[in-house]
Amino acid sequence: MINLDVTGVRRLWRIVSPGTPQPETDEEALHALHLARTKARFVPAKYREYSQAWLDERERKIVAHAVGVAVGMESTKYIEANMEMAFEMSEAVATAHKDGVPLKEDAVEVTRRMRLVRAALKAKRAAVRGFRLHGN
């Protein structure tokens, strides 16, 4: 079971439980082995976790979480500013992901980080405008 020996488990299955339904393919046998590894207490945690991930990927069918953001573009005047905003917010999401923040389960934290960079960018723009000389 530890080695995911498909051939071995199919042979053993035929000998030990000839009266029960047999896996018809290697894929079915492999699936059964992974399922068994998640249930068996003697299986080391790292193998159990691997098998659980393997099963999750195939059974729940969800392999990806993603985040999208709609940054408004009311006028071509703001295209450059909005591109900068979108870039900074993308970076915030990517950093959150690198930091191990689960994008789906902890959307609040992702949102918090995005709002921080947005506020920082707006503050920067306000500061730049603040240097404009009177009369210009």
Next chain:
Amino acid sequence: MAIKNQNFEMYAGNDVELDITLLDEDGGPLDLTDATVRWALSSAYDPSAALVTKTSDGMSGILITDAEQGLVIVTLLRDDTEDFGGQPYVHEVAVIDSGGAETTVLTGAVTILKTALQ
């Protein structure tokens, strides 16, 4: 104006669900009431030619599970990708709001792994 690098990998010919959270520019949930969400997969060598498309219009592969919270699930069926693999792919999601304005909200790379057991 989109979030980039929303990358994922999958096996060719598998059933896959993409669980997507859409946000507005304030970081709050993007209200998808009366909106249409579109998804496309294309070769990275020719991103302008979509190989697979899905839309929430008529629930053709995209389900808006919570419009007010901006939650969307894109469902890929095994037939969609069974012939794919061996080259880089890209995907993107766009939202058409109730006024008809279309905004690309995320893009990313897709790695499609070929498998022997199909």
